Amino acid sequence: MEENICYLHLSTGDRLQGKWLHQVEGTEGEMVFNTAMTGYQEVMTDPSYAGQIVTMTYPLIGNYGFNDIDQESIRPFLSGLIIAHPCKAPDPSHSQYTLYEMATKYNIPVMYDIDTRALTTIIRKHGEVYGKMTTNKDETTCIQVKDKNLVEKVSVTKRIFYSTDANFNHLIPNEKHIVVLDFGYKHSIVKTLLELGCHVTVLPYQSSIQTVKSLKPDGVVLSNGPGDPKDLDYLLENINQITNYYPSLGICLGHQLIALAHGGKTDRLPFGHRGSNHPVKDLKTGKVWITSQNHGYVIESIDEKNWEITHKNVNDQSIEGIAHRSKPILSVQFHPEAHPGPADASSIFLNFINLLTNKGEKQHA
Numbered sequence: 001m002e003e004n005i006c007y008l009h010l011s012t013g014d015r016l017q018g019k020w021l022h023q024v025e026g027t028e029g030e031m032v033f034n035t036a037m038t039g040y041q042e043v044m045t046d047p048s049y050a051g052q053i054v055t056m057t058y059p060l061i062g063n064y065g066f067n068d069i070d071q072e073s074i075r076p077f078l079s080g081l082i083i084a085h086p087c088k089a090p091d092p093s094h095s096q097y098t099l100y101e102m103a104t105k106y107n108i109p110v111m112y113d114i115d116t117r118a119l120t121t122i123i124r125k126h127g128e129v130y131g132k133m134t135t136n137k138d139e140t141t142c143i144q145v146k147d148k149n150l151v152e153k154v155s156v157t158k159r160i161f162y163s164t165d166a167n168f169n170h171l172i173p174n175e176k177h178i179v180v181l182d183f184g185y186k187h188s189i190v191k192t193l194l195e196l197g198c199h200v201t202v203l204p205y206q207s208s209i210q211t212v213k214s215l216k217p218d219g220v221v222l223s224n225g226p227g228d229p230k231d232l233d234y235l236l237e238n239i240n241q242i243t244n245y246y247p248s249l250g251i252c253l254g255h256q257l258i259a260l261a262h263g264g265k266t267d268r269l270p271f272g273h274r275g276s277n278h279p280v281k282d283l284k285t286g287k288v289w290i291t292s293q294n295h296g297y298v299i300e301s302i303d304e305k306n307w308e309i310t311h312k313n314v315n316d317q318s319i320e321g322i323a324h325r326s327k328p329i330l331s332v333q334f335h336p337e338a339h340p341g342p343a344d345a346s347s348i349f350l351n352f353i354n355l356l357t358n359k360g361e362k363q364h365a
């Protein structure tokens with residue numbers, strides 16, 4: 001028998017046989033699938049995948065390698081990766097590391113030789129599926145209990161300052177200062193804000209409104225992050241106060257938290273939106289953007305007297321964007337920072353910066 005044979009045991013009772021990319025202990029997690037054809041490095045390093053085993057439906061992974069620039073966080077936080085074919089010799093033009101080197105460096109369990117499309121069919125059919133990757137053929141149990149502390153595992157523990165001028169000596173006059181509340185932020189969010197001439201302070205996710213006020217920001221971004229937004233109910237009062245006080249932009253988990261903090265409801269999608277080609281309609285202009293997405297939960301309802309639904313998903317009509325009718329709060333379910341995927345929706349950041357500049361127009365209550 002070949003030495004690197006391993007198994008994926010699913011909570012549905014299914015068992016799939018594959019091979020370890022490198023010898024690892026097993027792992028467990030919620031099974032999700034991502035349909036992007038490229039961007040596997042950004043997927044692997046997006047902290048929102050913490051606690052999840054990610055199946056890539058595109059068959060060849062690793063073909064242009066990995067590099068230091070495309071890391072979306074300091075390390076991968078996903079529980080495991082399932083692929084069909086690993087590329088062993090990537091195109092060298094952008095590559096500093098191979099998939100094998102990345103997996104061994106961070107000790108990520110990677111299983112290959114799996115029919116990822118068949119696996120995806122199982123996940124789509126059952127919706128909420130948990131899996132265990134192991135060398136053991138006869139394992140029968142796998143976790144079915146959600147980890148409620150995922151954000152704590154990925155958020156920064158100390159504040160981090162980012163500036164185009166690393167020494168803070170020559171800040172551009174009128175440069176905006178943005179606080180990013182870190183529920184598991186992707187570096188591309190900070191990079192986009194820096195490119196727009198902002199400087200940024202990333203704060204731990206549970207930072208109080210007093211801490212935020214002490215930094216005197218012009219606006220606050222609530223970042224993406226892992227897990228079920230309802231598990232963070234103890235943060236909602238604080239988020240309500242912050243978003244009522246500062247112009248705010250919510251992205252993905254941050255968006256769901258803004259909705260909950262303002263009396264909205266969230267729910268689980270049947271099998272999530274994870275990929276780089278999810279069509280989203282701007283309800284004002286009628287234009288459709290092709291967006292980057294990674295979420296399993298969604299806003300189910302929000303008080304439409306005070307909130308306008310600004311964007312909807314073209315495929316399933318789910319809510320993709322909301323804006324407060326009188327306060328400067330914008331919030332989107334998709335990823336305007338892209339990475340991976342298209343930047344069709346990047347104007348969301350410009351709209352947010354405009355809210356900071358025209359504070360007078362949408363005054364806080």
Ligand SMILES: NC(=O)CC[C@H](N)C(=O)O
Nearest residue numbers: 224225227252253296297
């Ligand atoms: N990318 C994210 O922020 C994901 C949000 C949330 N964890 C979800 O799955 O819906």
